[in-house]
Amino acid sequence: MTGGKYKRDMGTLGVAFLTINGLIGAGIFGLPEILHDAVGSFAPWLLLIGGALVMSIVICFAELTKLTDRSGGPQRFVADAFGRFPGFQIGWTFYSARMLSQAANVTVMIAYAAAIWPAIGDGWAYSAAIIVTLGAMTILNIVGLKRVVAVLGTMTFLKLAPLVILIIVGLAGAAAPGPVVLPQFSAIEGIALAALYAFVGFENATIPAGETRDPRRAMPRALTLSLALVTLIYFALQWAYSLSPIAGTGPDAPVVELARLFGGDTGAILIAATIVMSVLANMTAGHTSASRMTPALADDGLLPAWFGKVSRWGTPANSIAFFGVGAIAFALSGTFVVLAAISTLARLVAYIASIAALPRLRQAAGRPALNPTIMIAAPIGLVLSIWATMQTNQTHWLTLGGFAAVGTILYFIARRTPDDVQDVSA
Template sequence: MNPEPSKYRRDMGTLGVLFIVVNGLIGAGIFGLPEALHVAVGSFAPWLLLIGGVLVMAIVVCFAELTRLTDRSGGPQRYAADAFGAYPGFVVGWTFYAARLISQGANVLVLVAYAAALWPVVGEGAAKVALIITVLGGITVVNVIGIKRVVAVLGAMTLFKLLPLLILMVVGISAAASPGPLVLPQFSAVEGIALAALYAFVGFENATIPAGETRDPQRSMPRALLLGLALVTLIYFGLQWAYSHSVIAGTGPEAPLTALAGEYGGDIGALLIAATIVMSVLANLTAGHTSASRMPSAMADDGLLPGWFGRVSRWGTPANSIVFYGVGAILFSLWDDFLALAAVSTLARLLAYVSSILALPRLRRQAGLPAFNTSIVLAAPVALVLSLWAATQTNAFHWQTLLGFAVVGSLLYFLAWRGRSQGVG
């Protein structure tokens, strides 16, 4: 498929996409997961994460194939729209966007909670509100003035958050007790914790959305997706191995990696990991904003939302769409009573996964390629089964909330359609 001209500046390369993948995957979850995994499956926990990464790789392979077929922004919304039509693509894009917006508000509250542990004054009142506005407002400004600057910021954040984790992993593995024979857990134990392990690997799809601001996305995005998931899987495996073979494992610490760092580095080690958690969540917020804020502009480019969302700033970015996302995230975070809705974000992702995978054969035929190749034949069945299984682990409230988002979005869609049919700009 021939590259299409973009009205946005293509300032992001493979490394920038890789930063979004890594930071989309590594948020706050891995910092609380090691103890729960160890309690559930014992010394098998590192291998469970490794298996989880391999299974999710099937989904990533499908997305890598999809990114080779378009250089336009939108990610899952683009794939569904190009394959199945404007309205199905809008539903996928809108529900994904709405859920990401709420998740962004929830995630900044996580950052505030961790920051308050280091500096209690920001945990409540006006200082808390000021911190939320400063964080989300700052991320918004950086995104408006250019994705090249976002990449530079994400690069620094990635270094500062991965380096302490890698040091802890190496020290922990070096000091770990002899692993002994591997004991396979009962299937019921694996099934009970598998979804939590799987959730640690969602977020890679964020990197596919800003394709219109990426240099040669059909080459850079597949590389970054595959490399990013492989790198994060190995980090997860190493951290879990270090934890499960330490004296801390099974003692019930609320912050397991902080406790592990304290075991080897004392108060300084624990403080360093606590600061790393804050940096990790901040980087996750930045990566999420960089990707999800481009979704309305992609839909506006297709005439699915008002053209206001697609207006380009003098820096070559969809400024209105970026600012709209930032303000919405601030409003949701100030609500401060909706954290249960964060699970809807995962359900919306699963919907995006399934629709994107189903779109792949049709998009390949549109591009003049065979509907299937070896990678798709091997990966797509695993990816679909995994996504559908994960979707069955949600509850009626999550589905009802997602349906509510779809209904609201549909009303906006048909209002926009009516305006287009009447020639209203």
């Protein structure tokens, strides 16, 4: 199976929208003061270095996307290189963590929205806002990826335009930059992981390859250009903030206060609305990508075929609905813990496994295992990812192990004999 049963409605621009919105969520809006407090005038350069280092991972993923046109992203790369069970575990742990993260993110988004519209902050209106938000994303994804791309395009403009305006105004009104003071290495080490977290999420765009037109060309280009654009936005925003008079004063919402400095209450409200839009767009991108993980597993016979059922719109409707209902249930239960670190750990493990798969997949495609670009990018990407996993704690690993254990049970329940599984390479 070539992955052709799904309608290929997404092009290069759609992949770029997924990448940009996977990267820019709520984190960057709280990061400027944290970075400035830790490393001072070096903060913008730390983000620039962080983007350059993460580019090494993105380059490896760009190379990987040239080797398949089937959905699954990291799950597909690892399964094709190392076998179905390792691929399943990467896909399942990523999917599980992403569902919990989606549930957590909707509560964050509503909390920001309640600052503008207090009525939805609690009670039945709060529950209704959760259901409407996640339900709308689910329906939008079911009726076609083309519609998702159109909505994401609008959201991307609505969240980037105010940021770009704020950056221009902030830089125009900023004090003259002084010399960049190199901080102590211990200060960089203490804050580097927080800076790195702002750059995770690009891998979301690689998952719906089976619904992308010419993914072997569209995805590499969109991944690298999108990360470069986001890095420049982060750098410029941090630069504008660090040169402002409020830098170092400890505001809880630094970007909102920067907008208030130059635009008064109107500017602050506009950026608060931008944050809501940013989180909403990030969730939409995450919903689109993560809900495509289970059909990729079903296509390989690793989950029941129900998850791979195609709607009349050419989308994996059952998987999309399952993801949406699960996220709603977790969000309404109020019993989940915000597992941002767990979600990031699952991503880092997927990065490591995917980079390790690259030489084997290139050989299987009749190419040299390594080329000069990969020989430079892969070691940097591996070291960076492994270092980041070492910054987590035992609880994070035990929780991720719990997800993997549940996945193992499901794998052996759903496993079929080779004769019962449709040939996935046909």
